[in-house]
Amino acid sequence: MKPATKAAREALTRAAAAAHGVHLRDMFAADRQRFARLSISWNDWLLDYSKQRVTADTMGLLQDLWAAADVPGWIALMRQGAAINHSEGRAALHIALRHPAGKGPILHGGRDVMPGVQGELEKMRRFAAAIHGRHWRGATGEPISDIVNIGIGGSDLGPRMATRALAAFRHPELRVHYVANLDGADLSTVLAGLQPRTTLFIIASKTFTTQETMQNAASARHWLVQALGEAAVARHFVAVSTNLAEVARFGIDPENAFAFWDWVGGRYSLWSAIGLPLVLAVGFDNFSRLLAGAHAMDEHFFSAPAAENLPALLALLEIWNSNFLGAGNRALLPYSQSLSLLPRYLQQLEMESNGKQIDRQGLPLDCSTAPVLWGEAGTNGQHAFYQLIHQGGRLVPCEFIVCRQPDFPLPGHHEKLLANCFAQSEALMRGRTLAETTAELATSGMAPDQVALLAPYRTFPGNQPSTTLLLPRLDPFNLGALLALYEHKVFVESVIWDINPFDQWGVEYGKQLASRLLPIIEGKAAAAALDSSTAGLIDACKS
Numbered sequence: 123m124k125p126a127t128k129a130a131r132e133a134l135t136r137a138a139a140a141a142h143g144v145h146l147r148d149m150f151a152a153d154r155q156r157f158a159r160l161s162i163s164w165n166d167w168l169l170d171y172s173k174q175r176v177t178a179d180t181m182g183l184l185q186d187l188w189a190a191a192d193v194p195g196w197i198a199l200m201r202q203g204a205a206i207n208h209s210e211g212r213a214a215l216h217i218a219l220r221h222p223a224g225k226g227p228i229l230h231g232g233r234d235v236m237p238g239v240q241g242e243l244e245k246m247r248r249f250a251a252a253i254h255g256r257h258w259r260g261a262t263g264e265p266i267s268d269i270v271n272i273g274i275g276g277s278d279l280g281p282r283m284a285t286r287a288l289a290a291f292r293h294p295e296l297r298v299h300y301v302a303n304l305d306g307a308d309l310s311t312v313l314a315g316l317q318p319r320t321t322l323f324i325i326a327s328k329t330f331t332t333q334e335t336m337q338n339a340a341s342a343r344h345w346l347v348q349a350l351g352e353a354a355v356a357r358h359f360v361a362v363s364t365n366l367a368e369v370a371r372f373g374i375d376p377e378n379a380f381a382f383w384d385w386v387g388g389r390y391s392l393w394s395a396i397g398l399p400l401v402l403a404v405g406f407d408n409f410s411r412l413l414a415g416a417h418a419m420d421e422h423f424f425s426a427p428a429a430e431n432l433p434a435l436l437a438l439l440e441i442w443n444s445n446f447l448g449a450g451n452r453a454l455l456p457y458s459q460s461l462s463l464l465p466r467y468l469q470q471l472e473m474e475s476n477g478k479q480i481d482r483q484g485l486p487l488d489c490s491t492a493p494v495l496w497g498e499a500g501t502n503g504q505h506a507f508y509q510l511i512h513q514g515g516r517l518v519p520c521e522f523i524v525c526r527q528p529d530f531p532l533p534g535h536h537e538k539l540l541a542n543c544f545a546q547s548e549a550l551m552r553g554r555t556l557a558e559t560t561a562e563l564a565t566s567g568m569a570p571d572q573v574a575l576l577a578p579y580r581t582f583p584g585n586q587p588s589t590t591l592l593l594p595r596l597d598p599f600n601l602g603a604l605l606a607l608y609e610h611k612v613f614v615e616s617v618i619w620d621i622n623p624f625d626q627w628g629v630e631y632g633k634q635l636a637s638r639l640l641p642i643i644e645g646k647a648a649a650a651a652l653d654s655s656t657a658g659l660i661d662a663c664k665s
Contacts, residue, residue, distance in 0.1 A: 124620045130187040138446040145585050146551045168592040173551045175587045182647040186437040191618040203230040207624035213385040217420050219393035220413040220530045242395050247406040261354035262319040269298045271399040273326030274334045276388025278302040281400040283463035289599050290529040291404040298403040318349035323359045329484040330368035387624050389471050397406040400450045408598045415602025423610045433610035444493045452602040454497035457524040457543040465497035475612045475623035482620050491619050501542050512582050520588040553584020
């Protein structure tokens with residue numbers, strides 16, 4: 123972290139030492155107003171962090187850390203279009219993608235980017251209207267019934283997750299599928315249920331050279347051409363790319379290519395033309411509401427003080443848990459089946475952004491950064507890994523997300539879902555002592571020797587910190603705000619850790635090595651200068 127934060131970090135280290143051994147149940151017993159003091163509301167949202175191992179004094183020290191790191195100054199740099207992605211010499215202006223038309227310019231290199239953004243949005247709107255209105259037809263004259271998005275990473279996870287999350291708003295006559303993995307099983311299982319004459323492919327690759335995407339695209343093209351002929355490609359493929367020469371070489375009319383910009387990182391690109399499959403899945407009006415929700419969170423993040431700022435609070439709590447209490451992980455637990463892909467999406471957003479150990483000066487960090495993020499939708503996770511959280515002996519900060527109203531209302535379901543969510547956060551906080559367990563078993567009529575045998579197994583230490591985010595409902599506006607919340611959380615953490623969250627050189631290195639190994643595996647080059655393990659694995663595959 124920056125030298126300027128040294129005093130704030132030392133104060134937090136002392137606070138963490140003083141908090142050692144203090145149990146959350148005792149904190150609640152000592153302060154009947156704890157929930158009121160350690161929860162905030164925004165736009166019908168409620169963020170309850172009273173079950174975190176913090177006090178009002180702790181939060182004050184964390185806010186001192188925010189100020190010492192000059193987070194407000196970095197927010198201003200991002201909004202000004204400065205090249206805060208310094209290792210690649212780029213701005214990070216994903217906020218422009220959801221900036222409303224007519225609300226003023228957003229400058230990059232002295233030019234307003236908003237006319238270009240609005241132009242692409244209008245192009246997406248017109249294309250969606252053509253598909254939904256059955257004006258765009260395939261080579262045989264039939265309307266499109268299935269959309270297959272072929273991308274990977276940010277060109278896949280964002281729209282895939284949002285399409286699942288907004289399933290209650292999906293277009294009734296259109297099915298949207300996603301293919302990302304280079305493993306042929308991914309594409310093959312999707313194509314197995316489709317008809318070439320009614321299928322449209324979206325190839326999402328900024329450079330149109332991404333290995334995984336272009337291999338899947340070539341195989342999809344072969345599948346289509348075998349059935350309908352070469353001339354059909356132009357009616358069944360569109361692109362999201364800036365490399366129009368490669369788009370045309372593939373057989374896609376450049377007029378059917380949708381653009382985005384180098385000031386948009388892949389994992390921040392859902393709001394751009396990368397969101398085209400989502401537009402087709404839920405309609406442009408709902409996509410516009412998604413953008414509006416993200417913009418509302420942007421405005422909150424830009425203006426609210428740290429003590430009332432949702433992204434800031436989540437970031438500061440994670441830094442407290444990771445850097446001062448020693449937690450190396452965080453469990454994300456959405457009690458919403460529609461948000462079942464959110465943990466995967468945030469794994470990329472958080473761990474690819476902040477999984478770094480070199481600061482902005484090129485020097486090794488003196489602290490850990492992004493904790494390992496994992497999780498599953500409740501209540502499924504309760505029957506998988508909650509046992510470890512309750513009794514596994516590890517510090518596992520948990521983040522619960524739940525909605526007051528269901529997106530798929532079935533009688534008797536949502537009340538039970540809420541009860542399970544709130545019960546888990548209570549159990550993780552409170553635990554159950556050996557004396558409480560012994561008394562409970564004795565009251566049940568169990569024999570004393572059985573009580574003595576079983577009580578230790580049914581005792582829970584508790585004191586696991588958690589946050590609960592309560593949303594009014596899962597709709598496009600609230601989903602947009604939720605995703606922007608986590609984008610800004612990641613940014614706050616990166617500023618405090620003094621790292622660049624917008625590059626991903628670890629990803630690039632693996633790709634370079636794969637390109638070197640491919641000719642060897644294909645038998646087109648000799649295995650030279652390989653370690654014995656890699657050479658042995660290749661030989662085993664060839665044999």
